[in-house]
């Protein structure tokens with residue numbers, strides 16, 4: 001027996017922390033850019049520092065960890081680069097909330113004070129998130145941990161901005177943007193969600209100047225009429241062909257505006273005539289540009305009506321709408337109000353209605369990069385599963401210039417400096433020393449950049465860009481990006497743009513898109529529903545390996561999955577099974593030697609398990625190559641549980657408990673050999689338990705080891721076939737015995753007829769003896785039923801006759817039949833009595849009488865069988 005103690009039960013909490021420390025202390029996660037090995041790299045999608053990690057992160061991170069560990073085990077130098085995202089607007093909102101909760105008068109807080117608070121927030125959450133990631137088992141290179149707003153990333157951001165400004169692709173201009181009144185900032189098109197809201201169509205009269213006639217116009221936002229500068233109709237619309245070019249009067253403000261013809265106007269919608277407010281509607285803005293219309297802004301950035309709204313100044317949009325409608329009614333300019341549900345753009349963060357506004361902002365031209373982004377798809381990078389490329393393509397085809405400035409404090413401040421004296425704009429990596437006017441005083445732009453502007457650079461800013469570093473040389477472009485489908489356009493597309501723009505390369509080869517982790521009922525996990533499950537709580541209870549295995553298996557790539565505790569339990573049971581099997585082997589062998597050599601006489605089951613191990617490992621690597629880790633996990637689960645534990649270990653006992661020392665030694669070696677391979681193959685999925693078990697039998701760190709394929713000389717396909725034949729036979733014999741409730745201790749002879757596997761059975765009769773309670777195996781020469789009473793077990797390759805005498809306990813059977821006879825006797829005499837009673841047979845309906853007769857007949861038949869049985873057994877007692 002090996003001199004080793006292994007806990008009786010699997011208790012992950014006793015070793016997971018220790019194992020993680022072992023990896024860290026030995027630098028197992030640290031990538032070497034100078035290594036000769038082939039390189040593999042992934043950047044972790046940086047979690048937002050707004051909160052701790054949720055189950056979706058646990059899934060996302062496990063996928064990446066499994067992938068990285070697989071690559072290490074195939075001899076790659078792996079860099080998994082971790083970090084966190086400052087998440088500009090999302091964090092800013094939370095920091096303000098926290099300050100308000102503390103009773104701080106936020107109106108008095110300076111930019112500096114705010115940033116100090118935000119940085120404290122960042123420190124706290126980065127520490128928390130890092131700790132969580134370590135509990136999950138993430139094998140990230142912590143020596144390279146980054147933050148989107150750290151010094152290096154900031155340099156990269158400035159360079160990206162300045163270079164694109166110089167190319168003319170970044171510009172400042174007045175454009176229609178989405179303004180969130182709630183967050184007090186512009187937001188990008190991608191951040192606008194669309195919701196169905198109840199509302200009305202207000203039909204208004206716009207009088208045609210100098211006549212009593214009017215144009216009827218339907219609008220959902222009557223308050224914007226204060227900013228109207230035209231009415232538009234479709235040039236082909238017969239109804240309006242006489243009014244094009246005429247002047248109409250905007251109600252309330254009595255502004256005289258032209259009627260213009262524009263093909264954008266839909267003939268079918270509303271009344272066919274549109275009021276045009278270039279300042280407050282995206283489409284009106286475009287029409288305004290085409291017809292050179294004035295743009296009058298009437299809503300201020302806080303959502304109230306501004307000085308151009310005259311007497312309505314200071315009112316909210318809602319109040320103003322009410323007042324305007326009532327005034328229109330008074331002036332007899334309101335035709336009707338028709339209830340109408342319409343699609344309203346809302347802010348993805350605060351869900352307030354987004355106000356389209358013309359505002360001076362920084363933009364990035366997307367035309368060229370979008371074209372290139374489409375061009376390189378499936379040439380330089382691909383989506384896995386491929387169906388997700390549709391989201392990418394659709395977004396790119398409809399893309400507009402990206403509004404990149406935000407009226408916030410938490411973020412990368414825009415590297416634009418305005419001369420205090422002549423107001424000239426200088427865009428530069430640092431504050432300029434002097435202006436062409438001679439001034440040396442500058443003020444930096446107050447705004448910060450959209451949070452996606454810096455995360456777009458993540459794959460290379462984290463590797464030292466803009467410097468030329470060893471890391472960039474070795475690890476860029478990265479290989480795989482793992483992320484959820486919900487941020488394909490927010491993030492994936494922008495990384496492609498930035499990569500092309502700054503490095504002339506796609507930043508990754510493959511984008512592995514995974515689904516969401518939903519709750520048991522299939523709902524999205526969310527704070528408002530309170531149905532989120534904390535990954536750490538699951539780890540505390542079941543261990544990180546169980547959580548990981550559950551998240552990885554049982555779902556197909558790209559699809560959502562449901563979080564079910566039964567599935568976590570099943571994964572934990574699997575870990576338990578592995579623990580117990582390992583314990584049996586480790587405590588049972590005389591040494592941990594697994595060096596199988598030519599002195600070892602391999603048995604059928606040895607050859608079988610080694611050949612199967614080889615096939616399974618190839619399958620697992622195949623799936624890993626296709627990034628389908630779930631399927632690989634399932635294959636391993638079946639192999640470990642059904643083949644290694646349930647069959648191989650059982651057959652090995654024949655030799656372990658036998659007399660032949662050489663055979664015993666070989667069995668021990670094969671047991672160890674397969675166990676070691678199983679540990680290595682399972683390591684990516686369940687790194688803690690496998691490393692812990694490995695530490696008992698080896699001085700090496702399992703995660704550092706590469707996978708050596710099973711030696712070709714051990715492989716024997718024929719053995720797999722023959723072992724299958726034997727296992728089928730054993731299963732079939734066990735089933736037959738189970739049906740008769742025969743205890744395993746009751747041994748029986750087996751008479752076997754098989755056409756093709758006579759030698760196989762004859763040579764391996766010990767398996768049947770050991771595993772199917774046989775005491776003798778007799779091969780039959782012809783396919784003929786033996787003379788003796790028997791039970792037959794059949795498989796596709798053999799027939800097995802088990803003598804009834806061997807397995808049936810005749811005394812017990814005699815007692816059972818005797819009891820049966822008494823019962824039947826009673827029933828028969830009861831029915832005979834009933835049917836001989838004329839009162840019954842005369843009165844009862846014929847159907848009832850027939851039924852009773854039928855019953856009696858049945859009982860009599862059963863009685864015959866019972867009597868026959870008793871007679872047979874009596875002769876054997």
Ligand SMILES: [Zn+2]
Pocket residue numbers: 180181182183184347348349350351352
């Ligand atoms: Zn908002």
Ligand SMILES: [Zn+2]
Pocket residue numbers: 419420421422423424435436437438439
């Ligand atoms: Zn100047």
